[in-house]
Amino acid sequence: MSKHYVLAAGGTGGHMVPAAALAEELMKRGHRVALVSDARGVRFPGLFDGVQTHVLPAGRFQLKKPQGWMSAVREMMRGRAMARELYKTFRPAAVIGFGGYPAFPALLAAFAEKIPTAVHEQNAVLGRVNRTVARRVDAIATSYAETARLAERYLGKTHLVGNPVREAVLALRAKPFPLLEEDGIFRVLVTGGSQGASILSRVVPDGLAMLPVSFRARLQVTHQARIEDMDAVRAQYAEHQIPAEVATYLPDLPERLAWAHLVIARAGASTIAELTAAGRPAILVPLPGATDDHQTANAREITQAGGARTIPQDRFTAIELAKQMQKLGLDPAALENAAGRARSVGQPTAVSDLADLVESLDAPRIMLPVPSPQRKQEAFA
Template sequence: MGIELSKHYVLAAGGTGGHMVPAAALAEELTRRGHRVALISDQRGVRFPGLFDGIQTHVLPAGRFQAKRPQGWPSAVREMLRGRAMARELYRTFKPAAVIGFGGYPAMPALLAAFADKIPTAVHEQNAVLGRVNRLVAGRVDAIATSYATTERLAVKHEGKVHLVGNPVRDAVLALRTRPYPLLEEDGIFRVLVTGGSQGASILSQVVPDGLAMLPITFRRRLQVTHQARIEDIDAVRAQYAEHQIPAELATYLPDMPEQLAWAHLVIARAGASTIAELTAAGRPAILVPLPGATDDHQTANAREITKAGGARTIPQPEFTAVELAKQMQKLGLDPVALENAATRAQSVGRPHAVRDLADLVESLDSPVSRLPVGKAAPHKEAFA
């Protein structure tokens, strides 16, 4: 589905990878359809390498409202209003057909400006819990795109404008869906990918090397690890792997994540929205350790669908010890058939057409003739395949 007339769209997203990656995927799809796209974010968002090459970008002020620091709210309001005024000025020349928010406070000025100018709007929620900014604007936007069949903190009164599309991933990750699970021979190399998301995770650095060291010697000798770690942890983690004589490549950022996923037999990770979307798109089994301090515990909610399907095992962080990791690794890794089945089950809950369906929804926002019926789950039934 598509609209022949070229249009302008504004995408507004907070500066974390969880917001920026799906926004970048949508920008790529809309551009491919002949539209022009502009991005509104903060300084972090516009610095993501390679995500928005060739896309017009704007950094606008956006106050952050912290519950524990109400004394900062007046300043946050002033910044938000200043950002809204700047967005309205942009809209006068760019003339967007719709404005799409991806969560995070930097998205708020763009949406407030769209409300003021009566521009059609939608928000996309990457997590299984509706985020704070998306909750604040849910009553005013025209559509709410979700990534999970069940989204917590979503008011019943807004369900009529909800569209289940999934969480868009990059084309390079989506391409893995047609590639077979990497061959795992009984005595062959067992490749493990450890990632804590765009910022790394210290708990994985503290536990994983010692957990892998507890595996039986015949299993341990087969390991090949790629581990993304925080810059402050990386030297200590490298030393741990060397001490345990486990071959490991360490990096603070993995620009070739699709290729890393392609050869990984097992992923040990946080349960961020982008991580889950990529695991289910590619079909990779995982051991998930949700971030306990995540807002509304959304990472635990994110992990439920893939875990229930049998594509992952979830270990709460307080229970994530070297002994527990070794136990779960043996249950998964010593049975190649079970591991490949887990990969298939992970892929079964993926929504490979997320970016297409989100783009269809976006194109429909200012076109009453092609607008989706209220409450329609998704533009294409195969989005749930």
């Protein structure tokens, strides 16, 4: 039976990518989907084609600026009223939040209209909005077996599903790790997420330049950088005579990931999900200012499995990068082993498991319950 679902997500890639993957899966199952986000989210390139989108006002509560809280509350309530109007015409079977302040008014409206709800947490730490609504939602979907800031009293409605990735990335799981000959081209993908990362732009070119000449001569780099860093990054690679393509946005990221032998990246939720889905070894530099230090938590599982090396930003220097690059890159067998270890912690059924959970939200109580977190963990073991 075709149903309607509303997906509510903040406008960053970490929220939007899994929401887009779920939207695609639900539409394949014959359902209709609407997206609620902010102005950034509805303009996100290439993710929500064919999905009706709605921008709702959502005030942002900044802990260090309490003087703005009243204004934020007014915006949130205005967004809630607009969402309730949307639900009267769209009539969703459930509303699913993916975190970020734009998801909050959509969930508040669902509570008021007694519409079933769920939230999906992409990170290894439960985010602020998801923590705020955790008591009232019907289900909490997590991406990691251990999720910090998730109260024990909510474990009965918590389901481990993983973090959905785009189908093009998931398809890489069935392909072998790209062959690396001892004297062949070594392809490096550098990405700081949807907005790039200035620290990677400052350190990576100089770090690669410190590699042994025989290794450096084999490098081929694709580097995603902020627009304000692009000229400097290009100049650094040219100075070091390292072939590099520098861009602010990589619309063909799955293809880039397919040929990469090594990824140097932040540790955002979508990045980790894609690395583990595709099976690509990485050097990770968690964003130190991330809320609740969630990027360090995100990197822990793949690092402990042996699929990545994590370098805290205060120790991320050209010398340290060159050292870790040599440990990973000079031995093709070790690199391929690291790729397999990254792949071992991937959760390839994340989007179908999340869609199953969503479809069950308004199901009659006589139906079988969604598997418990423990059974889900056993299934992925």
